[in-house]
Amino acid sequence: MNKIVEMEFFSENVAKIVLEAPDIANSRKAGHFVIIRLNEKGERIPLTIADGDSEKGTITLVVQKVGVTSAKLLAMKAGEEILDVVGPLGHPTHIENYGTVLCAGGGVGVAPMLPIIKALKEAGNKVISVLAGRTKELIILEDEVKKHSDEVIIMTDDGSYGKKGLVTAGMEEVIQREKVNKAVVIGPAIMMKFGSLTTKKYNIPTEVSLNTIMVDGTGMCGACRVSVGGRTKFVCVDGPEFDAFQVDWNEMMMRMGAYKTQEHEAYEKYLKTVETVA
Amino acid sequence: MENIIAEYIKEGRSDAWRAELRKSMKAKERTSLERVQMPEQDPLVRNKNIIEVNLGVTEQMAVAEAHRCLDCPQPTCTVGCPVGINIPKFIKKIETKDFLGAAAVIKETNALPAVCGRVCPQEKQCELSCFYTDKLHATPIAIGHLERFAADYERNSGKMNIPEVAKSNGIKVAVVGSGPSGLAAAGDLAKFGYDVTVFEALHEIGGVLKYGIPEFRLPNDIVDVEIENMRKMGIKFRTNFIVGKTASFEDLRAQGFQAFFVGSGAGLPRFMNIPGENYNGIFSSNEYLTRVNLMKAAHEEYDTPVLIGKNVAVIGGGNTAMDSVRTSKRLGAKRSMIIYRSSLEEMPARVEEVHHAMAEEIEFMNLHNPVEYFADENGRVNKMRVQKMKLGEPDASGRRRPIPIEGSEFDIEVDTVVVAVGVSPNPIVPSSLKNLKMTDWGTIVVNKETMQSSISDIFAGGDIVRGGATVILAMGDGRKAAVGIHKYIQEKIKAS
Ligand SMILES: Cc1cc2nc3c(=O)[nH]c(=O)nc-3n(C[C@H](O)[C@H](O)[C@H](O)COP(=O)(O)OP(=O)(O)OC[C@H]3O[C@@H](n4cnc5c(N)ncnc54)[C@H](O)[C@@H]3O)c2cc1C
Ligand SMILES: Cc1cc2nc3c(=O)[nH]c(=O)nc-3n(C[C@H](O)[C@H](O)[C@H](O)COP(=O)(O)OP(=O)(O)OC[C@H]3O[C@@H](n4cnc5c(N)ncnc54)[C@H](O)[C@@H]3O)c2cc1C
Ligand code: SF4
Ligand code: SF4
Ligand code: FES
Numbered sequence: 158m159n160k161i162v163e164m165e166f167f168s169e170n171v172a173k174i175v176l177e178a179p180d181i182a183n184s185r186k187a188g189h190f191v192i193i194r195l196n197e198k199g200e201r202i203p204l205t206i207a208d209g210d211s212e213k214g215t216i217t218l219v220v221q222k223v224g225v226t227s228a229k230l231l232a233m234k235a236g237e238e239i240l241d242v243v244g245p246l247g248h249p250t251h252i253e254n255y256g257t258v259l260c261a262g263g264g265v266g267v268a269p270m271l272p273i274i275k276a277l278k279e280a281g282n283k284v285i286s287v288l289a290g291r292t293k294e295l296i297i298l299e300d301e302v303k304k305h306s307d308e309v310i311i312m313t314d315d316g317s318y319g320k321k322g323l324v325t326a327g328m329e330e331v332i333q334r335e336k337v338n339k340a341v342v343i344g345p346a347i348m349m350k351f352g353s354l355t356t357k358k359y360n361i362p363t364e365v366s367l368n369t370i371m372v373d374g375t376g377m378c379g380a381c382r383v384s385v386g387g388r389t390k391f392v393c394v395d396g397p398e399f400d401a402f403q404v405d406w407n408e409m410m411m412r413m414g415a416y417k418t419q420e421h422e423a424y425e426k427y428l429k430t431v432e433t434v435a
Numbered sequence: 436m437e438n439i440i441a442e443y444i445k446e447g448r449s450d451a452w453r454a455e456l457r458k459s460m461k462a463k464e465r466t467s468l469e470r471v472q473m474p475e476q477d478p479l480v481r482n483k484n485i486i487e488v489n490l491g492v493t494e495q496m497a498v499a500e501a502h503r504c505l506d507c508p509q510p511t512c513t514v515g516c517p518v519g520i521n522i523p524k525f526i527k528k529i530e531t532k533d534f535l536g537a538a539a540v541i542k543e544t545n546a547l548p549a550v551c552g553r554v555c556p557q558e559k560q561c562e563l564s565c566f567y568t569d570k571l572h573a574t575p576i577a578i579g580h581l582e583r584f585a586a587d588y589e590r591n592s593g594k595m596n597i598p599e600v601a602k603s604n605g606i607k608v609a610v611v612g613s614g615p616s617g618l619a620a621a622g623d624l625a626k627f628g629y630d631v632t633v634f635e636a637l638h639e640i641g642g643v644l645k646y647g648i649p650e651f652r653l654p655n656d657i658v659d660v661e662i663e664n665m666r667k668m669g670i671k672f673r674t675n676f677i678v679g680k681t682a683s684f685e686d687l688r689a690q691g692f693q694a695f696f697v698g699s700g701a702g703l704p705r706f707m708n709i710p711g712e713n714y715n716g717i718f719s720s721n722e723y724l725t726r727v728n729l730m731k732a733a734h735e736e737y738d739t740p741v742l743i744g745k746n747v748a749v750i751g752g753g754n755t756a757m758d759s760v761r762t763s764k765r766l767g768a769k770r771s772m773i774i775y776r777s778s779l780e781e782m783p784a785r786v787e788e789v790h791h792a793m794a795e796e797i798e799f800m801n802l803h804n805p806v807e808y809f810a811d812e813n814g815r816v817n818k819m820r821v822q823k824m825k826l827g828e829p830d831a832s833g834r835r836r837p838i839p840i841e842g843s844e845f846d847i848e849v850d851t852v853v854v855a856v857g858v859s860p861n862p863i864v865p866s867s868l869k870n871l872k873m874t875d876w877g878t879i880v881v882n883k884e885t886m887q888s889s890i891s892d893i894f895a896g897g898d899i900v901r902g903g904a905t906v907i908l909a910m911g912d913g914r915k916a917a918v919g920i921h922k923y924i925q926e927k928i929k930a931s
Binding site: 180181183184194198199200201225226240241242243244245246372373375376377378379380382383384389394408411412414415416419420423 | 636637638674675676677680681682683686702703704706708712713714715716718719721722725726730731736737738739740742813814815861862863
């Protein structure tokens with residue numbers, strides 16, 4: 158049982174959740190994730206550890222509502238408990254002083270990016286962050302990112318905040334202007350695909366953090382598998398970060414859609430039950 | 436070790452009650468009795484439910500079967516049992532209707548008889564070396580059925596005995612993994628008086644017994660009762676705790692753990708690396724069974740989804756393949772097929788499961804091997820290409836290996852595929868310990884007597900050492916390791 162200590166909404170569909178998890182708070186590093194199960198009947202879902210406080214014994218998650226489990230989680234309140242939280246899982250991010258690093262985060266992908274930005278900055282890099290979202294509401298963690306970046310560029314699809322345009326436009330702007338030694342791109346699969354096509358044009362080594370469907374998170378099931386460099390990799394134990402140029406993006410996106418019909422039906426059903434309760 | 440077991444088996448054979456029982460019926464009469472048939476659910480009913488297939492023998496049936504056993508002077512059956520259960524003694528207790536006594540005998544060496552009675556490959560172990568099979572070329576004593584009977588009788592009697600534990604010595608020992616090897620080690624360590632904590636990565640205790648083997652073969656309740664008893668013995672369980680991740684061995688040493696038993700299993704699924712294997716609808720058996728067994732995906736009110744197929748192909752011939760294919764039938768598949776590259780005789784699964792599967796209308800395509808998968812526009816598998824195989828000449832080991840027949844490929848319509856071609860050792864523990872000596876196959880190297888690894892306070896057993904074995908072998912390892920750990924700690928205390 159892990160108690161929710163704090164819950165803060167960034168927008169209607171994105172919230173920051175601070176959770177009691179003393180062992181994980183102690184051992185986690187940038188790039189790690191946890192798997193949670195809300196209750197006895199719940200599904201196991203992976204979430205990146207956005208921050209942690211080993212003294213208070215807490216970890217921070219940033220969650221976007223996309224389906225049943227995330228919606229149920231965001232409907233919980235501080236003081237309530239989550240049945241299972243296991244981690245930290247995956248390899249931590251490899252951090253070194255590259256020089257100038259371009260960190261591009263899309264939507265809720267900014268959450269897993271934050272600890273990486275922090276660590277890169279601490280390692281002496283010049284960090285330029287590009288935050289992107291469809292609209293103003295979907296730009297999250299702006300202040301936190303600003304605190305640890307040398308420069309922040311904000312892009313929205315509709316121009317409701319920052320500059321109008323896709324994340325790739327913001328990335329191009331930086332790359333045209335100065336020498337970038339390394340890029341990290343985290344967000345929806347489609348955004349990571351096009352983000353890394355951009356950096357590939359300029360031969361900038363690029364890391365992405367894959368968010369495939371998972372069950373156990375310990376290498377036991379293979380649900381999270383995806384081809385990287387022509388070989389099948391398990392994202393939970395071999396990743397979640399990989400060399401962007403090696404990832405088979407079409408396969409990755411195809412696999413993420415495996416349960417689309419079921420997820421959609423489950424979500425519709427969930428919305429109905431919520432309505433009846435209300 | 437062998438000598439100790441032989442002594443243990445001999446002990447009690449000359450007791451008056453055993454001698455008298457032997458005389459009460461002529462050997463000829465005993466051997467002329469028919470082996471008891473295990474009552475089972477009708478195949479075409481059971482392939483639509485998840486209730487246990489085998490219903491268990493009645494008291495009369497058990498007693499009748501016990502009469503067949505000759506209480507041999509050299510009971511070869513016991514040699515076939517990896518933990519050396521005193522088989523004739525427990526069977527003779529059943530003959531005298533002392534069912535609780537029979538259970539007590541089994542429990543002297545096997546902590547989970549209700550499990551082993553159900554899942555041991557008896558036809559390759561105890562029953563293979565029974566005098567009936569060995570010398571009479573007749574059907575062996577139904578040792579597994581009787582073991583299950585005694586264990587179930589005890590559990591249902593409400594008089595389940597909780598093993599006695601020595602006075603607590605306050606010394607902390609950690610068990611990593613809650614599969615059969617970990618549970619067996621924990622049980623014995625608790626008996627010796629240690630303060631035992633079992634750490635488990637998943638949210639349920641039991642390892643493969645819970646996430647792998649389905650309800651229709653091993654009901655979860657049975658495993659849960661045993662775990663409850665272990666709690667009563669003072670054993671602590673911590674779920675959602677991955678040793679090597681949540682905390683390191685070093686962290687746990689700092690918390691006062693004096694020794695470790697690693698029973699982390701062989702949980703890394705293998706694939707065949709053929710084209711199209713990552714299409715949707717193609718699962719590892721671990722994923723398929725975990726979704727259904729651990730996450731209860733087929734239940735409406737549970738959130739985890741699983742893809743339910745109409746035409747399901749399961750690749751492989753072991754227990755895992757049988758469990759997967761029979762699960763798919765129960766989820767409602769029209770056609771459930773086993774595709775195995777070798778002949779029926781070469782299948783490693785328990786014979787009983789193969790028979791059960793056939794009765795449940797599972798199709799067997801032996802001597803076939805998949806070579807490629809195809810998918811629809813959404814990436815869902817819709818076809819597989821298989822190649823016919825034939826058996827080659829026997830090799831040095833006498834095995835006839837399957838060889839592909841060129842040009843024999845043809846396509847089968849499928850919408851779900853389960854790949855059950857084996858597992859590799861779970862790498863989490865080894866990769867968190869730099870100095871741990873490993874084999875090229877990724878298993879942990881141990882001393883076969885003590886189960887001690889190359890790091891003196893770490894012992895290991897079960898699939899992480901054997902690379903994939905059986906429940907009973909894993910349990911045997913756990914028990915050996917408990918003795919090894921006990922000696923190690925006592926010597927350390929003496930030395931200090
Ligand atoms: C390593 C990793 C880190 C992640 N970090 C975050 C994070 O910090 N914040 C965040 O909001 N989201 C994160 N995700 C994604 C998050 O796990 C999914 O959004 C969540 O599982 C959706 O569940 P649902 O029931 O709400 O939606 P569903 O309706 O079940 O699914 C919506 C979509 O989410 C994906 N998804 C579904 N089930 C799973 C599953 N079991 N595992 C992974 N993805 C799934 C699918 O692509 C699906 O189309 C991460 C995923 C991974 C693999
Ligand atoms: C589907 C299936 C059917 C089978 N049928 C039979 C059968 O009929 N008869 C038979 O005899 N055998 C059968 N087997 C084989 C048998 O189940 C295994 O040999 C046996 O379970 C091995 O036991 P174990 O204790 O070594 O490991 P497991 O049962 O695999 O348990 C290992 C446990 O350790 C946990 N773990 C791993 N790493 C860590 C870590 N770092 N920290 C904490 N926990 C960790 C895992 O989550 C798991 O729960 C079957 C196997 C499968 C998969
Ligand atoms: S534990 Fe297994 S091998 Fe041993 S007697 Fe029982 S069924 Fe036979
Ligand atoms: S070998 Fe067979 S007949 Fe002899 S004691 Fe063992 S079970 Fe009984
Ligand atoms: S989530 Fe099961 S292997 Fe990665």
